[in-house]
Amino acid sequence: MTYDLRRVLAELKEQPGQYHETDLEIDPNADLAGVYRYIGAGGTVQRPTQEGPAMMFNTIKGFPNSRVLIGALASRKRLGAILHHDWRTLGHLLNEAVEHPVPPVTVAHDVAPAQEVVQLASEPTFDIRRILAAPTNTPLDAGPYITMGVVYGSSPDGQQSDATIHRMVLEDRDTIGMYIMPGGRHLGVFLKEYEALNKPMPITINIGLDPAIPVGVTFEPPATPLGYNELQIAGALRHEPVQLVPGVAVQQKGLAQAEWIIEAEIMPNQHMQEDINTNTGFAMPEFPGYNGDANPAVNVVKVKAITHREDRPIVQTMIGPSEEHVSMAGIPTEASILNLVDRAIPGKVKNVYNAPAGGGKLMTIMQIHKDDEADEGIQRQAAILAFSAFKELKTVILVDDDVDIFDWNDVMWTINTRFQANRDIMVLEGMRNHPLDPSERPNYDPTIRIRGMSSKLVLDGTVPFNLKDQFKRASLKEMPNWRDYLK
Structure with missing residues (x-):
């Protein structure tokens, strides 16, 4: 059985308290995040919140053929169970994965469930905002956001590739605004090379992935220098290579076992106002716990096609300040710190x-x-x-x-x-x-x-x-049979 998000969810269903789904209809516009805030978001989300189960919303208002998953990584202990590793030493596990990478492999179209259904942006009825159930976190958001989409891109010569996560807002029927934070991100380096050539940069945006992938691709330099494909880390974590598949509309590969693949191009030297549709001045809630300011000049991304699974594809999302962000950003950072300090x-x-x-x-x-x-x-x-x-x-x-x-x-x-x-x-x-x-x-x-x-x-x-003897904890008796008294 190929390793993918659905396999992980099947495992979670067998673990008490780790997964919940509902058939009650939910509006993806602020309501979904508002509900999950109480159930399991955690992190620095507005109080009250708590650490709770991953949650699948089966009935999405306006999107009868989609489901939305939130919170799969919103618990360090749950992520440890998913990766079959002690949750306390996940940083060590990721450090080992960086040192022993498993490169991705390329497969054919007919074995890529992410391409079972193809919708081209050239079709007159195409509108990404009516196809992809991307939620908004708050009523002030600049629009529906892709918050857990792994962007895959390459250098113009095709010799180097990178997978990373960026905030992306749906601006119109075939346009996405992507915020690429200045400095450090390899995708931004590749984009500058394309812009020097005045050529659009082909990318795929991959949504609905097993947790090893969004965690693995969140590494940054110096742990993963330019040219290091972070999908290798995910391959090591899952003990199985990540499968790539050639795009149907752009010269770039997507993740074959994803739920969704958006094929697109980042336009050279073109930018737009992030909140052009709302003018609220805000983008979305970010990891420090505050609404992020809308950027006046996000990169313009033109969508060429959307492909997805046939059987009710899953849109995976998160709330910016939630425990889910801590798992994705924090644990790779722990690994990077451990790597450097242990060398020195x-x-x-x-x-x-x-x-x-x-x-x-x-x-x-x-x-x-x-x-x-x-x-x-x-x-x-x-x-x-x-x-x-x-x-x-x-x-x-x-x-x-x-x-x-x-x-x-x-x-x-x-x-x-x-x-x-x-x-x-x-x-x-x-x-x-x-x-x-x-x-x-x-x-x-x-x-x-x-x-x-x-x-x-x-x-x-x-x-x-030299003062350690003065700071000894009060020592209680060791009782190996303490559990007997709970029977």
């Missing part, structure tokens, strides 16, 4: 957690091991390495290896009992960070020259090695 200071960083409080990008908690007095200060070196591994990181919390980095009470206990603010805070000013952080504005802090610059913070909650 092997054995000193035991584990890393990019917590939901930072949306998976802005904050990391590092578990440090010190062997002797010569290791004193190595923890702060690890923090500096983390910042260099991922420029969008803003805050690092350092704790000893007896602290559970996944338990906020334990982390904050460290800050309250192993920390003095006058000596254990490091502030690094004038560094690059993520432009979606709303505090990075010159009118918030005059020392910030342009949007996207920030101060970085390190909270060092590790105990000085």
Whole structure:
């Protein structure tokens, strides 16, 4: 049985509390996200919210032949179960996948379920807004958004390929506005090469994928340098190559086991106002928990065809600040940090957690091991390495290896009992960070020259090695048979 989203969902259905579906009709325009906010979004979504099951909406208003799935990755524990790995060490698993990649393979059209139905944009009745049940998260959104579409593109000479995720809004019948964040993304490098040639860049946008793919493709440099196809990571995670299939309308490959493939071209040197249809000034909710500002100049993407599965294809979506984003962005970042620090200071960083409080990008908690007095200060070196591994990181919390980095009470206990603010805070000013952080504005802090610059913070909650004996936890008796008392 080929590995795909439907196989994963079949497995989830066998696990209590991990999957729920409803036949009650839902409007994809804000209602769907509004409902799931209460059921399972988690992360930094507006309260009240919670960690809950993945959810399939079977009856979508205006789209009788589609279903919408949300929240498949909105639980670290669920993702661990999907990948058959301990959820606490998923960063280590992804790091290993980068080191031992499994390249994608190309298959024929007749074995690609993503191409069972073909609709060409040249058909007079074609309108992507009536075909694809892309939801809006809030009434202020610039339009229906593709939030979990994996974009696959290549360099003009075809020698390098890249898979990545961008926010994409449906603008009209055959136009998508795509926000490509400046710097670091390989797709943007390829696009500049096409623009230098004044040629459109052929891409596919692949929707409805097994979770190994959206997690694997969210890696960024330096873990995956230019020319590294991130689909290789997904192949390693699922122990099976990702299958590609040639497009029917553009010279680019799509993901053969996807639910949907949008074949399109990014137009050279063409941009448009992201919220041209609403003029609300907002795009959609982004991972820091705020509505993202509409970009005045997103890239213009012209759709050439849509292909999809015949049997009620699934549109996979997410809420920007949800736990789902933390899984996709945070765990690959953990892997990148582990990779770099272990090369520089092997054995000193035991584990890393990019917590939901930072949306998976802005904050990391590092578990440090010190062997002797010569290791004193190595923890702060690890923090500096983390910042260099991922420029969008803003805050690092350092704790000893007896602290559970996944338990906020334990982390904050460290800050309250192993920390003095006058000596254990490091502030690094004038560094690059993520432009979606709303505090990075010159009118918030005059020392910030342009949007996207920030101060970085390190909270060092590790105990000085020579004082370790004074910071031992109260030791309770080990009781291997404690479960007997629950029977």
